Amino acid sequence: MCGIVGAIAQRNIVPVLVEGLKRLEYRGYDSAGIAVLDTEIKRVRRVGRVAEMEAAANEINLTGRLGIGHTRWATHGGVTEPNAHPHVSGDLIAVVHNGIIENHDEKRQALQAKGYQFESQTDTEVIAHLIHSYYVQDRNLFSAVQKAVTELVGAYAIAVIAKDQPDVLACARMGCPLLIGLGDGEHFVASDVSAILSATRRVIFLEEGDVAELRRDQILILDKDRQKAERKIHVSDVSLASLELGPYSHFMQKEIHEQPKALSDTIEPLLEAGFVPELFGANAKELLSKVDGVLILACGTSYYAGSVARYWLESIASVPCQVEIASEYRYRDAVANPNWLVVTLSQSGETLDTMEALKYAKSLGHDKTLSICNVRESAIPRSSEMVFYTRAGAEIGVASTKAFTTQLLALFALTATLAKIKGRLSDTQEQSYLDALRHLPGSVQHALNLEPQIKIWADRFAPKEHALFLGRGVHYPIALEGALKLKEISYIHAEAYPAGELKHGPLALVDDNMPVVVIAPNDVLLEKVKSNMQEVRARGGELFVFADLDSHFSESEGVHVIRTPRHAGVLSPVVHAVPVQILAYHAALQRGTDVDKPRNLAKSVTVE
Structure with missing residues (x-):
């Protein structure tokens, strides 16, 4: 759910880290931060979007040839700057982390007993101090990371830098995605290929239990048994254009x-x-x-x-x-x-x-x-x-x-x-x-061409706080999907039911302030759906019906109808998924929510 990017190069990699985090922001956007090595570890973190962190980095003219960055979706600890990544230990170690460490409480107590002090509520700070405890023994970052991850229970993808090793970027994964990008005299690490596309398309996907050491001119990967591993090089076919908005608003x-x-x-x-x-x-x-x-x-x-x-x-x-x-x-x-x-x-x-x-x-x-x-x-x-x-x-x-x-x-x-x-x-x-x-x-x-009509419906939905979605048979899951879309981006509480279940409880919720969306394709259950609609109208409910072009529906007071294409037969659920997506999108626009980055949610759910 969070995003990682890191780089080791002969050039200033701060712009690479910032651009990578912007491309990863859809994965997590509570806070963002970067740490680079420039004789010492310099760190910038901010609550909010990557742009706020970027402005702070520009203000101090942050530069470096080795660094890591992170955009966070909060799990352990609230959305505060002390909880934002990267986390540091003793000014020697900086780490970014995706995932959840299940034994963090146990490790925190053990590290506190050794004199380590914690500044955050996160499980990630445990990783930083744990790596530090091994690093100070022999000043070998790759060795310290290998030893530390053996003590971690849970899921993680980490990238780590050390003050005394400006030529090493270390990383490891278990249960969370992580890849290495291959450049010319420079290398990258990221949780998603989109973060490094502007720098390289050649990538290696790390496997479960892998740990890796990146230098400017070489890469060493060890598998879960700590044997040297050769991983296949892939050339990404993701285009930069696909990651741009183009003429669209969202x-x-x-x-x-x-x-x-x-x-x-x-x-x-x-x-x-x-x-x-x-x-x-x-x-x-x-x-x-x-x-x-x-x-x-x-x-x-x-x-x-x-x-x-x-x-x-x-x-x-x-x-x-x-x-x-x-x-x-x-x-x-x-x-x-x-x-x-x-x-x-x-x-x-x-x-x-x-x-x-x-x-x-x-x-x-x-x-x-x-x-x-x-x-x-x-x-x-x-x-x-x-x-x-x-x-x-x-x-x-x-x-x-x-x-x-x-x-x-x-x-x-x-x-x-x-x-x-x-x-x-x-x-x-x-x-x-x-x-x-x-x-x-x-x-x-x-x-899709029905969007202007659906937008008018969305204007009526926007002031509401609750909605019901009804469907029958193979279209009941489309009603569920419509309710999910509406709630996750507009924050209108929405629930879906098989239309036949209406009289077994949900009908008690229906009144003139409860819009009811009905998926009503021209199939064998159409007459049953019409009967369920009458139950809603009898209680003063307002109906918004997505019907096929060849369905015999007419609008009346409290019954609004938009006709989708002629019944698509067995593939009808694919067609009927589209109008409910459009309805959710425009309802969210009317309510002024952040459509692409709804609160409390992230795109890729890589934590339990």
């Missing part, structure tokens, strides 16, 4: 409007090959042919994508499916079925709860694993037997949009592939699905 707005292209790019291999197991990996045919059921593990928006897939898998492929919140699954006594496929969903591929749930599932005997992810070479795909990469491109806004709809596409491809393997998908039906996919980006563009 990244969320940009990413909503990028969905037709993201969907087209993700669909492309399906249209070329059809629903074939090779879409998911070289060994997928053998693995998928043995699958009797599917277990989907995910969090947040990805969980709702999985919830849509459950309907598809059971109705199209006749394969039983469970969808579990990853953070809950890993802490219960699950009964494993080795013949079930475990599917993990994560935009970043680094979601800690999902990663740990995958590890737990594998420990129970699940050996058929598939990751659906938007970031190549991230941790979860590397831990899975099969992988399907969505082609959404970089997603910066905290509220997921194009990652969600492309995940739905990937899950539909899995559904159709399993149906085909099991003889439940005829050639005619396969062609029908491929034709539907071919037309999907156009239907989504049609939904």
